[in-house]
Amino acid sequence: MLYFSLLIIAASVLSQGEKKQSPHFYTYNYKKSIVHLEKVQDTTLQNSMKRGASLYSDFCMQCHMAEGTGVAGTFPPLAKSDYLTEKTIKSIKAVKYGLQGKIMVNGESYQSAMPKPGLYDDEVADVMNYILNSWGNEHSEIITEEQVSSIEQE
Amino acid sequence: MKNSFFLFFFLFCVLTACGQDADHKKKHDIPITKSDTYGYELVVPDLNIPWGMDFMPDGSFLITEKSGELIRYKNGQKTLIKGAPEVYARGQGGMLDVRLSPNYASDKSLYITYSSTEGDAKGGHTALMKATLEGDQLTNKKVLYKATPNTTKGQHWGSRIVFDNNNHVYFTIGERGERDVNPQDITRDGGKVYRLNLDGSIPKDNPFVDQADAKEAIWSYGHRNPQGMDINANTGDIWVHEHGPRGGDEINLIKKGANYGWPVITYGINYSGTEITDERKKEGMEQPVYYWLPSIAPSGMAFVNGDKYPDLAGNLLVGSLKFQYLEADYLENGKVTKREKLLDGLGRIRDVNEAPDGFIYVSVEGKGIVKLITK
Incomplete structure (x- = not known):
């Protein structure tokens, strides 16, 4: 029992560094003396948004800015964006595949090319949940990895 | 009377302080003026993110698309080169720079830097590959360095x-978003200028070959994300520019084994507006030749060595992604003394190169490659 407890403590301490980076939470199942790792994607909105915030600073912030303001005439805003609320599927598609051509956001036209960010499907879901619920945006329905996987490029 | 004066003074200070911009200001900066001397001609159309380019002996362009294509273009014909390395098109990563070998006439080799997933761990890092160009095919592919x-x-x-x-061969690798872990540590990759022999072996006179656990390919360190590099033909020195955070893009003269300070010293701040460090200079760390406040997001850099643009001869051209112009930095005794914006509003400038014919070619995202023309 003591050895088992020590093993659990050691495993949770060792897993701390991983947890900060990884979008998945790891649960440990012990079968006899063998450790198995299982990926469990956390489905609560709050945790998704937390991961999304970190992805946002890595992949989105340089253009859309820290407060989702964008850059007038060049990169559209995400804060209180009508495109986000009215064209949510198109927005997910943009994050998943990139976006070219002219779009209208809050009455302004934008025509810069958005390169494909190169995110995995679960990351697209996380960053969408963050964007849809930040800076005055509200979207109580959670975007899931499964939903993102089913969205095709066209 | 006295009390209300102090109250008023206090309120005045508080209210005027509240609106202060978080960004640093640069005192006595060289102002940039707009020049209408130069125009452009679109010579390679229909490119998305033309990241790197070089010039073949027959006058063709050799171009990398960030998404992973290596293209040859001549006289309206675009050819996809087969066998290019698979790239990890992730965020700012993908297929990056391309250069013909200095001995291309005999070895028909190219050098390419790109984001690579090679290795066991998930994700990627930057790699340098050497390959032979046979017709429209890359062969003899050899990864000379994988960070x-x-x-x-x-x-x-x-x-x-x-x-x-x-x-x-010198090549740059950014600090991979790990500023507190990579750039200052010579036992780690990232945030460095590297130097190898042309076959990928480590030069015996590299600065850290004797140091335990050091990455021996390192030439200089403490960089953030260098996307411009050229050799000053007058002095033989290597000059590099790099993206700063929010403010603090720099031009640096690269010295063997030197520390360029990131993130211990910087003229910039975090994107969020908070300070990174209150230190701008430090003993043992190099100061830039020039730094930009605010950032221009520099990409692509070329000294004008030839005589096709007499006013620009011996001076530096830098592309701005953020402000969408080509910046001309005039040099005197190794210092920037004048700045001009050319081709203002052209688009996000990604690369700038002087071709063997002496003309300057500029790659523009969402557009293609333009030739700099004196009006």
Whole structure:
């Protein structure tokens, strides 16, 4: 029992560094003396948004800015964006595949090319949940990895 | 009376302080003026993110698309080169710079930097590949350097390639979004200028070959994300520019083994507006030749060595992604004394190169490659 407890403590301490980076939470199942790792994607909105915030600073912030303001005439805003609320599927598609051509956001036209960010499907879901619920945006329905996987490029 | 004066003074200070911009200001900066001397001609159309380019002996362009294509273009014909390395198109990463070998006439070789997933860990890091160009096919592909460890971060892959006259290849790799872990540590990759022999072996006179656990390919360190590099033909020195955070982009003269300070010293701040460090200078760390406040997001850099643009001869051209112009930095005794914006509003400038014919070619995202023309 003591050895088992020590093993659990050691495993949770060792897993701390991983947890900060990884979008998945790891649960440990012990079968006899063998450790198995299982990926469990956390489905609560709050945790998704937390991961999304970190992805946002890595992949989105340089253009859309820290407060989702964008850059007038060049990169559209995400804060209180009508495109986000009215064209949510198109927005997910943009994050998943990139976006070219002219779009209208809050009455302004934008025509810069958005390169494909190169995110995995679960990351697209996380960053969408963050964007849809930040800076005055509200979207109580959670975007899931499964939903993102089913969205095709066209 | 006195009390209300102090109250008023206090309120005045508080109210005027509240609106202060978080960004640093640069005192006595060289102002930039707009020049209408130069125009452009679109010579390679229909490119998305033309990241790197070089010039073949027959006058063709050799171009990398960030998404992973290596293209040859001549006289309206675009050819996809087969066998290009698979790239990890993640965030700012993908296919980056391309250079013909200095001995291309005999070895028909190219050098390419790109984001690579090679290795066991998930994610990627920057790699340098040498390959032979046979017709429209890359063969004899050899990865000369693969930085480690792989991570899934999308930021700061670098990268530019140059050669000196002593058969060395230099290339840059950004700090991969790990500013507190990579750039100051010479036992780790990322945030460095590297130098190898043309075959990928470590030059015996590299600065850290004697140091335990050091990455021996390192030439200089403490960089953030260098996307411009060229050799000053007058002095033989390597000049590099790099993206700063929010403010603090720099031009640096690269010295063997030197520390360029990131993130211990910087003229910039975090994107969020908070301070990174209150230190701008430090003993043992190099100061830039020039730094930009605010950032211009520099990409692509070329000295004008030839005589096709007499006013620009001996001076530096830098592309601005953010402000969408080509910046001309005039130099006197190694210092920037005048700045001009050329081709203002052209688009996000990604690369700038002087071709063997002496003309300057500029690659523009969402557009293609333009030739700089004197009006």
